[in-house]
Amino acid sequence: MKNLKTYSYILFAGMVGLASCKPNLVSKSAVSAGSLDLTRYIAVGNSLTAGYADGGLYREGQLNSYPAIIAKQMQSVGGGAFNQPLFTEAQANGSGYLRLTGFNQTTGAPITAPVTTGLAVTGQTTVPTGPLTSTTVTTYTKYTGDINNFGVPGIKLVHATIASYGNLNGFYERLLPGAILSHNTAYLDFVTAKPFTFFTNWLGNNDALNFATTGGVDALTDKATFTAAYTNVIAKLTATGAKGAVATIPDVTTIPFLNTVTPAAILAAAKAANSQVQAIYVSGLVSGTNYQPRVATNQDLIVLTFPTSLIGSTTAGAGTYPYGLHPLNPIENKYVLDAAEVSLAKDYVVSYNASIKAAAAAKGLAVFDANTFLTNLKAKGLVINGVSLNANFISGGIFSLDGVHLTQRGYAIVANEFISAINAQYNSSIPTADVSSFPSVKFP
């Protein structure tokens, strides 16, 4: 039996030794930046680039912005430091954002609540926009450090060269030295002030998105204006020899913000409340700026933020007649991207993307075709590492609680799409990020 004891000791020691004999699948030479110089990567863009999510810009979203994810992956192949204009930990909730608090017990509809503590809001400033007009700008605690992520929520492509834009956008204002109303540095000049070796540019979404989310109230950027502005931005970004990647503009009509509340659902609920209800009326675009009331169809997209409680009210909208249920009091234009406006938005986005691809091709830049990606996601869904994702609100996993911006998982997927496009264009092999480690919508 002494033998047995000896054997068991040998066996135990052997197992411990064997435990270190793991397979080795990763070799250092497998990843490389190729010919790219990733010393200083800057990210140019809007809210998507800033890491905006759940209807706000907040620290956790910033930390998981797609440029931050790309930069982290680049660091394994020689990428430099990547600084973001983070809100402080004390003001981690930044602009405030929406939180999911539960689901309505009877309808199953999600219930959200704004986060109102730990904000970085410093005040409201009235800024003149013309001789007789003004706008109110919310300002935030300034950020003064070095910046690599220049994502500014709300910025349109056509804003990039407006010198006074810093006075009109609180998210840009907080990056600039000096006080609001005194700013005169155009965004494009600001981001290119310091030398950089690589860039991503995802400007242009808001030139179409704002039109869509306001039900066609905000104007689409003129096609030719967009082309000229985009070419100008790319010329400036590549002027010193930097390489880069750009992304196309998604079909803004595919987002859950416009596909969750449907005319059919509103009609069904209205009928359930009053069996005499025949139809839902919307204010539909006829041509130019001529809107006429008509019966809503499933081609009309209702915004996610539409207060459905207005339906049937005789004081809402034009009043007198039940709101949304009568041609003399249709659902207002601002809540509906009607079928004609949908066509318009699609048509403009096609034109914008042709301009983006042409400008990128002229400079040999990588292109992440976000439009194709989102269209495929909407049509077919996507399975990554055993998780089914799609373009649905909340359940889809990609879109955050505002129905427009992405979840952390969504941004990680975007980062990997950018990386794939960069690798394909520049023969680099920047490793992709682990999508599984980024959460989707958080549930209480």
Place this chain on the structure above:
Amino acid sequence: MYVCTPTQTRCKPIILIMRKLLFTLLASVPAMAFSQGFQVNLHGQKQIGMGHTGTGLLQDGASVLFNPGAVAMLPENYVQAGVSPLLFKSAFSPTGSNTQYDVANKIATPFTAYGVWGPKGSNFKFGLGVYTPFGGLTDWGNTWTGKYTLTSLDLKAIFFQPTISYKLTDRVSIGGGFVYNHASVVLKRAIPLASSTGADGEAELNGKGHGFGWNAGVFVKASEKFTVGVNYRSQVTTKVKNGDAIFKVPASVQANFPQPNTFTASLPLPSTTSIGIGYYPHKDWTIAVDASFVNWAVYKSLDFDYANNTATLQDTHSPRNYKNGSVYRVGAEYKASTKWALRAGGGYASTPVQDGYVTPEAPDANRLIFTGGLGYKATKNLNIDASFMYEDVLSRTQTNIETNLAGTFKTNVFIPGISLSYHW
């Protein structure tokens, strides 16, 4: 957000039917793959040392498993037991990434126990075998990239096999046994529903089941120098009934995963047909070859039936479409002295898992097998045998058709082992 106040009489809540929108999409309900990786061929230290050959040999009580037909020919009675601690070192690297994920160091303990007895001078011998021909212990942890396909699996199947063997002539014997299988499985997987802290949900399937089968064989002493054995171990379809299906998800979505819940699943542990030859060129030498065919093609799909279904928690039907597998083995034993025996062997096993179906439960591929062993005759009646097996499961790069988990798997398996046999 969309709810009316009770005072607005014309307005009833707009039903967005969010619950139906929710999670009709989750591919996250656990499903399990059985593969060659789950067939554990560690059935006797003497045999393991010789490349796990033994269908055509008369080594010891392990013939109860290797070939019940040979039991009646065994020269003595046996009581023996062995254990083969198994270290399954699997790694995964996603396509396009520079990250490697490794399974945790966990040691599975396949074991064997055999008894063989026959009245002196009788043509009959009776046997009992308790062994673990299927199992798996894989723990990838809950932070790896494939956590939504699997975090851990602990599968155990213990077979009990009473056996009878009869010597027809001095050259030919037959035997057969009835098999009862007691199986247990604990399978865990992350659910992609994040809590307020960002932590994933978790699914755990925890069940026990049983199944029946049989094992029969023929053994022939063809000549002084040759012995031949043929063995058939039947399919053992093991049904796990009313196992616990535990889903931990954030409270607001728990209704999608009703608790408590149970599941039922059927696991077809496939039949194995083996032929083995023993060759004795010299009194101190034994050479053995075995060939086995494993009928994995019965494994077409894996289905889970939940007692409480919801729109989210549907019964699952996962295609597996295995093809048959085969294993070729060769081994040798040299009796260095009256006390010591040296053994060595090797083999090659082809995977039944087709491209696109490899899963992290037991990431399967063709494998090379190398073995060595040492036998020591401590007393006239007591043998101590030690064995070592190394399995080189070849690296395999593919994208799973169900989960899109894409990357390269590589597995090394290290299995030392020891047994004691008392014979008289």
